[in-house]
Amino acid sequence: MKNYYHNSAKALMFLLCLSYFSFANAYDFSEANKDGKTIYYNVISETDKTCEVTAKEIRNIISSTPYDDYVGDINFPSTANGYQVIRIGNRACYNCKSMTSVNIPNSVTSIEYDAFRGCSGLLSVNIPNSVTTLGRAVFNDCEKLPSITIPQSITTIPGFTFSGCKAFTSITIPNTVTTIGDYAFQVCEGLTSVTIPSSVTRIDNSAFSSCRNLEEIIVEEGNPTYNSANNCNAIINTKSKTLIVGCKGTVIPNTVTTIGGYAFRGCSGLTSITIPNSVTTIEWYAFCGCSGLTSITIPNSVTKIESDAFTGCNGLTSIKIPNSVTSLGGYAFAYCKGLKSVELSSSITSIEAATFEMCSELTSVTIPNSVTKIGRHAFVCCI
Numbered sequence: 001m002k003n004y005y006h007n008s009a010k011a012l013m014f015l016l017c018l019s020y021f022s023f024a025n026a027y028d029f030s031e032a033n034k035d036g037k038t039i040y041y042n043v044i045s046e047t048d049k050t051c052e053v054t055a056k057e058i059r060n061i062i063s064s065t066p067y068d069d070y071v072g073d074i075n076f077p078s079t080a081n082g083y084q085v086i087r088i089g090n091r092a093c094y095n096c097k098s099m100t101s102v103n104i105p106n107s108v109t110s111i112e113y114d115a116f117r118g119c120s121g122l123l124s125v126n127i128p129n130s131v132t133t134l135g136r137a138v139f140n141d142c143e144k145l146p147s148i149t150i151p152q153s154i155t156t157i158p159g160f161t162f163s164g165c166k167a168f169t170s171i172t173i174p175n176t177v178t179t180i181g182d183y184a185f186q187v188c189e190g191l192t193s194v195t196i197p198s199s200v201t202r203i204d205n206s207a208f209s210s211c212r213n214l215e216e217i218i219v220e221e222g223n224p225t226y227n228s229a230n231n232c233n234a235i236i237n238t239k240s241k242t243l244i245v246g247c248k249g250t251v252i253p254n255t256v257t258t259i260g261g262y263a264f265r266g267c268s269g270l271t272s273i274t275i276p277n278s279v280t281t282i283e284w285y286a287f288c289g290c291s292g293l294t295s296i297t298i299p300n301s302v303t304k305i306e307s308d309a310f311t312g313c314n315g316l317t318s319i320k321i322p323n324s325v326t327s328l329g330g331y332a333f334a335y336c337k338g339l340k341s342v343e344l345s346s347s348i349t350s351i352e353a354a355t356f357e358m359c360s361e362l363t364s365v366t367i368p369n370s371v372t373k374i375g376r377h378a379f380v381c382c383i
Contacts, residue, residue, distance in 0.1 A: 026040070026042070026054050026055045026056065026057055026058045026059075027040035027041055027042055027054050027055070027056060028041060028042050028043045028051075029041055029043075029080075029081055030056075031080045031081050033074075033075055033076070033077050034075065034077065035073075035075055037070070037071075037072075037074065037075075039053060039070075039074075039076060039077070039080065040053070040054050040055060040056050040069065040092075041053060041054060041080055041081070041083065041085070042054045042089060043083065044086065044087065048084075049082060049083050049084060050083060050084050050085075050086045050087075051080060051081075051083035051084070051085055051086070051087075052085065052086065052087035052088065052089040052092070052112075053076055053085060053087070053088045053089055053092045053093075054089040054092050055067070055069055055089075055091060055092050055093070055094065056069045057069075059091040059094045059095070059114075064095070064118075065095065066095050066096070066097040066098070067094065067095050067096050067097075068096070068098060069093070069096055070093050070096045070099045071096070071098040071099060072098065072099065072100050072101075073100055073101040073103075074093075074099060074101065074102050074103070075103045076088070076102070076103065076104055076105055076108070077105060078105035078106065078107035078108075079107070084107050085105060085107050085108060086107055086108060086109050086110075087108060087109065087110050087111075087112060088104065088108060088110070088111040088112060088115045088116075089112050089115065090112040090113055090114060090115065090135070091112075091113075091114040091115065091117070092112070092115050092116075093115060093116050093119055094114050094115070094116075094117050094118055094119075095117070095118035095119070096116075096118075096119050097118065097119065097120045097121050098121055099116075099119050099121060099122055100121055100122065100123050100124075101122070101123055101124040101125070102116070102122065102124070102125045102126065103126045104125070104126055104127055104128055104131065105128065106128045106129075106130045107130065108128065108130060108131055109130055109131060109132055109133065110131065110132065110133035110134075110135070111127070111131060111133070111134050111135060111138050112135040112138075113135030113136045113137055113138065113158075114135070114136075114137050114138070114140070115135060115138050116138055116139050116142060117137050117138070117139070117140040117141060117142075118140070118141050118142075119139075119141075119142050120141060120142065120143050120144060121144060122139075122142045122144060122145050123144055123145065123146070124145075125139070125145065125148055126149075127148070127149065127150070127151050128151065129151045129152060129153045130153065131151055131153055131154065132153045132154065132155075133154075133156075134154060134156070134157065134158055134161055135158060136158040136159050136160055136161070136181070137158075137159070137160035137161065137163065138158075138161050139161060139162050139165060140160050140161070140162075140163045140164055141163070141164035141165075142162075142164070142165050143164055143165065143166045143167060144166075144167050145165050145167055145168065146167045146168065146169055146190075147168060147169060147170055147171070148162070148165075148168075148171070149172065150171075150172065150173060150174055150177070151174070152174045152175075152176050153176070154174065154176060154177060155176055155177060155178050155179070156177065156178065156179040156181070157173070157177060157179065157180045157181060157184050158181040158184070159181035159182040159183055159184060159204065160181070160182070160183045160184065160186070161181065161184050161185075162184060162185050162188060163183050163184065163185065163186040163187060163188075164186070164187050164188075165185075165187075165188050166187060166188065166189045166190060167190050168185075168188040168190045168191050169190045169191070169192075170191070170193075171185070171188070171191065171194055172195075173194070173195065173196060173197055173200070174197065175197040175198065175199045176199060177197065177199055177200055178199055178200060178201050178202065179200070179201070179202045179203075179204075180196075180200060180202070180203045180204065180207045181204050181207070182204035182205045182206055182207065183204075183205075183206050183207065183209065184204075184207045184208075185207055185208050185211060186206060186207075186208070186209050186210055186211075187209075187210045187211070188208070188211050188214075189210075189211060189212050189213055190213065191208075191211050191213065191214050192213050192214060193214070193217070193218070194208070194214070194217045194218070195217070195218045195219075195220065196217060196218065196219045196220065196223065197220050197223075198219075198220040198222040198223040199223075200219075200223065201223075205260075205261055205262045206262040206265060209262060209265050209266055210265075210266040212266075212267075212268070212269060254276040254277070254278045256276065256278055256279055257278055257279060257280055257281070258279065258280065258281045258282075258283060259275070259279060259281070259282045259283060259286045260283050260286070261283040261284045261285055261286065261306075262284075262285045262286070262288070263283070263286045263287075264286060264287050264290055265285050265286070265287070265288045265289055265290075266288070266289045266290075267287075267289075267290050268289065268290065268291045268292050269292055270287075270290045270292055270293055271292045271293060271294055271315075272293065272294065272295055272296070273287075273293070273296060274297070275296070275297065275298060275299055275302070276299065276301075277299045277300070277301045278301065279299065279301055279302055280301055280302060280303050280304070281302070281303065281304045281305075281306070282298075282302060282304070282305045282306065282309045283306045283309070284306040284307050284308050284309065284329065285307075285308045285309065285311070286306075286309050286310075287309060287310050287313055288308050288309070288310070288311045288312055288313075289311070289312045289313075290310075290312075290313050290315075291312060291313065291314045291315055292315055293313050293315050293316060294315040294316065294317070295316070295317075295318075296310075296316065296319070297320075298319075298320070298321065298322055298325070299322065299324075300322045300323065300324045301324060302322065302324055302325055303324050303325060303326055303327070304325065304326070304327045305321070305325060305327070305328050305329060305332050306327075306329040306332070307329030307330045307331050307332060307352075308329070308330075308331045308332065308334070309329065309332050309333075310332060310333050310336060311331050311332070311333070311334045311335055311336075312334075312335045312336070313333070313336050313339075314335070314336060314337045314338050315338055316333075316336050316338060316339050317338050317339060317340050317341075318339070318340060318341045318342070318343075319333065319336075319339065319341075319342050319343070320342075320343040321342075321343065321344050321345040321348070322345055323345050323346050323347050324345070324347065325345040325347060325348060326345070326347050326348065326349075327348075328344075328345075328348055328350075328351065328352060328355060329352055329355075330352035330353045330354050330355060330375065331352075331353075331354045331355065331357065332352070332355050333355060333356050333359060334354050334355065334356065334357040334358055334359070335357065335358045335359070336356075336359050337358065337359065337360050337361060338361055339356070339359045339361060339362055340361050340362060340363055340364065341362070341363065341364040341365070342356065342362065342364070342365045342366065343366045344365070344366060344367055344368055344371070345368070346368040346369075346370055347370060348368065348370060348371060349370055349371060349372055349373065350371065350372065350373035350374070350375065351367070351371060351373070351374045351375055351378045352375045352378070353375035353376045353377055353378065354375070354376070354377045354378060354380065355375065355378050355379075356378060356379050356382055357377050357378070357379075357380050357381065357382075358380070358381045358382075359379075359381075359382050360381060360382065362379070362382040365379070
């Protein structure tokens with residue numbers, strides 16, 4: 001009986017493998033476009049006679065192998081073999097590193113996830129107003145793409161859409177967009193300024209993280225959500241009651257009550273910052289990796305500093321936690337390798353796990369009598 005089940009399992013795995021390789025070709029048919037370049041398609045509906053652009057073979061997202069399905073300038077047609085082309089499919093052009101430009105026809109209404117991810121040679125893209133949906137990470141790591149026009153038909157910029165587009169020098173977000181997803185513009189190192197239209201009501205975590213040259217993100221007046229901190233990447237100043245956020249600022253407006261999670265994460269050029277008395281909470285990873293930060297004053301209004309809030313702030317040499325703080329999260333100051341002295345709040349009752357882990361220069365810590373618990377590895381490798 002044991003051998004029977006064992007052999008059955010092996011047989012099943014064999015059939016699954018056969019099934020996978022029998023569908024190694026990802027397309028239903030192919031046809032040359034007007035330039036003589038072969039384009040691959042999947043049928044979406046025989047009834048409606050619709051199809052999508054796809055890849056020649058199934059794409060493994062783990063692999064970094066470049067593909068040559070689409071090379072140079074590519075013009076996708078609006079019809080192929082009697083079908084209307086209405087979609088650029090999942091990973092259709094994934095890792096086509098030799099692709100230089102893309103023209104998408106007006107028949108297309110959606111571009112699916114990872115469609116152009118890893119197209120590192122891509123220099124221009126034309127997205128028509130017919131496109132209403134962009135998938136997640138559509139242009140992720142298109143690192144040479146200098147700019148792109150987002151059509152007015154788009155309402156959501158999903159997570160990682162333009163992450164790693166290092167050559168971006170400008171981006172115009174249309175006033176139809178209501179949502180900017182997590183990491184949407186991460187590592188867009190060429191960006192210096194971005195304007196968030198008044199239509200945007202949601203910006204997810206780290207939307208502009210590691211945009212090292214970003215000086216300002218201006219939120220238009222009349223925006224109902226982002227007239228204070230919320231989840232913006234980094235708030236630095238106010239201008240005519242307009243919120244400005246970015247990596248190089250030093251002032252947080254006094255309307256802010258919470259410094260959101262990941263707010264300044266990775267802003268290594270940030271050297272100083274003033275936190276106003278309106279702030280009550282510094283959320284997780286808020287200043288993580290701000291290695292250039294040399295000093296910070298936490299006001300008496302702050303009651304909570306969450307986990308990893310200042311992890312990796314190597315430039316900090318001393319820190320004073322005010323008496324208003326009752327909660328200090330784990331790893332809050334871990335890997336602050338330049339930190340020499342710490343004065344804790346007299347209201348703190350516990351020091352959580354790894355709070356000061358790897359603070360190798362720490363020589364002085366004032367622990368109040370109120371502390372009844374010191375968590376695991378709270379001061380590990382503090383020599």
